[in-house]
Amino acid sequence: MRQRIIAALGIAGLAATGLVACGDDSGSGSGSSGGEKVTIGIKYDQPGIGLKEGSKYTGMDVDVATYVAKELGYDEKNITFKEAPSAQRETLLANGQVKMIFASYSITDARKEKVSFAGPYLTAGQDLLVKSDSDISGPDGLNGKKLCSVTGSTSAQKVKDKFAKTVQLQEYDTYSKCVEALGAGAIDALTTDNTILAGYASQEANKGKFKVVGQTFSTERYGVGLKKGDTATCTKVNDALKKMVDSGEWQKAFDKNLGPSGLKLDAATNPPKTFDACA
Amino acid sequence: MDVISEFFSEYDGLQAFRTTIYLTLLSAVFALLIGTVVAVMRVSPVRVLQVIGTAYVNIVRNTPLTLVIVFCNLGLFLQLGVALANKDSNTxxxxxxxxxxxxxxxxxxxxxxxxxxxxxVNTVPLGQAEAARAIGLPFLKTLRYVVLPQAFRGAIAPLGNVLIALTKNSTVASVIGVTEASAVMKVMIENRPDVLFIVFGIFAIGFVILTLPVGVLFTSMSKRLAVKR
Incomplete structure (x- = not known):
């Protein structure tokens, strides 16, 4: 009995020191890093755009976000990235849970009702990803084929309505499941923005298996999502983006993240020369 | 409210809820069939059947539904080639x-x-089964004529709970691309983030309309059909 009590006390003691250690840690952590903190919303699951690998974040959105945040006066170690799933982007901004969103966020009129946009910092377009040996050359060639996209995105529906009436649509909750199905031959093509497709095509596991068709049929202007009416930040972000383009950092970020995939963006709008007025 | 008329015209929300209802009803019928067989196995006197029944319940009940559904598509269909429809059909x-x-x-x-x-089955007094054996009924007939009819009447309330859970769980089917209510909700949220809460409200009300009457019906049935002892 006595031994048990001693053991129990010992365990309690160990647990207590553990707690104390943790407390110390976080205390000194927040003490040493001065300056204001900022939380930025990104995608966690789009290679080449915004991807979380362990504790590292990579992608074009991440690099642009880091550059802009630095220009806004935030130290790199004070940036916290938070996942911004498509359906939650407006709410995250409205609640102030994130200050800015860089998450392949296309500027649309319906979205402008809820949030303000800075940018655009990149202009993408809807395209198709097919197997390397496929003979599909554009959305018109999809009649009778099977096309994949994610639930809640309108890109696949657009193809069906505008280009190929008899295409069959498969929807999954994530693009990676589409890529899996494309690899297995259950579907013929995957459609979404060419930037996202290029990211998947150049992933280590998929190298050489897929190609981006390269005939875009929509214009997606990626903006920086801000809380509605935050024109002060919007102006600062636009200035930062302009500086990033002028200094050549934009091109560097593009070459690093999306360059290896061989993606060709519309040269007239990329890198961006003009930015939307902040309203 | 234009978003409400869009729900009916542009997004065909009623069709989406119809798909939800079909999913629920069909799954309910098959679940009742499989579930009855498993329950009989669990209460049977044969040890092997008991073990199989218990294993089925414990393994399946503790697997996340999303995994089960995704496995049906990525595992059964993509990897193992199990197709449940005509491959040449255009649907x-x-x-x-x-x-x-x-x-x-x-x-x-x-x-x-x-x-x-x-x-x-546990609500049926042991004496019932003993009386059935005493008049010479074998195990299956004891179940069929004495135990199960009383067991179902005693199980109506929990079965109603399962049906309500099933109605709501059918939304998980959207992860493999079944266009039921929650999939259409995602599309509407993508297009109309400006009226996010109204969109959410429409679908929440839709599910309440589906599940509330089921709950009321099963509660009253469980009272009316209860075995008087």
Whole structure:
């Protein structure tokens, strides 16, 4: 009995020191890093755009976000990235849970009702990803084929309505499941923005298996999502983006993240020369 | 409110809820069949059947439904080539996904149905089974004519709970692309983030309309049909 009590006390003691250690840690952590903190919303699951690998974040959105945040006066170690799933982007901004969103966020009129946009910092377009040996050359060639996209995105529906009436649509909750199905031959093509497709095509596991068709049929202007009416930040972000383009950092970020995939963006709008007025 | 008229015209929300209802009803029928068999196995005197029944309930009940549904598509269909529709049909993807979702939902909810029925069996006094054996009925006939009819009447309330859970769980089918209510909700949220809460409210009300009467019906049935002892 006595031994048990001693053991129990010992365990309690160990647990207590553990707690104390943790407390110390976080205390000194927040003490040493001065300056204001900022939380930025990104995608966690789009290679080449915004991807979380362990504790590292990579992608074009991440690099642009880091550059802009630095220009806004935030130290790199004070940036916290938070996942911004498509359906939650407006709410995250409205609640102030994130200050800015860089998450392949296309500027649309319906979205402008809820949030303000800075940018655009990149202009993408809807395209198709097919197997390397496929003979599909554009959305018109999809009649009778099977096309994949994610639930809640309108890109696949657009193809069906505008280009190929008899295409069959498969929807999954994530693009990676589409890529899996494309690899297995259950579907013929995957459609979404060419930037996202290029990211998947150049992933280590998929190298050489897929190609981006390269005939875009929509214009997606990626903006920086801000809380509605935050024109002060919007102006600062636009200035930062302009500086990033002028200094050549934009091109560097593009070459690093999306360059290896061989993606060709519309040269007239990329890198961006003009930015939307902040309203 | 233009978003409400859009729900009916542009997004065909009623069709989406119809798909939800079909998913639910079909899965409920298959889950009841599988669940009854599993419950009978669990209360049978044969040790092997007991073990199989118990294993089924414990394994399936503790597997996340999303995994079950995704496995039906990526595992059964993509890897193992199990297709539940005609591959040359021009609605193959929709039919196949719908049936795979029904399969997944049935298999998953069968474990809960089995436990509900087993709880019903436990409400039947031991004397009933003993009396049935005493007049010479074998095991299956004892079940068929004496125990199960009383067990089902005792299990109506928990079965109603399973049906309500099944209605709501059918939304998981959207992960493999079945266009039921929650999938259409995602599309509407993508297009109309400006009226996010109204969109959410429409679908929440839709599900309440589906589940509330089921709850009321099963509660009153469980009272009316209860075995008077």
């Amino acid at each position: 193959f993807i929709n039919d196949n996904n719908f049936r795979l979702a029904v399969l997944g939902l049935s298999v998953y909810h069968a474990s809960f149905v089995a436990e509900a029925i087993r709880s019903g």
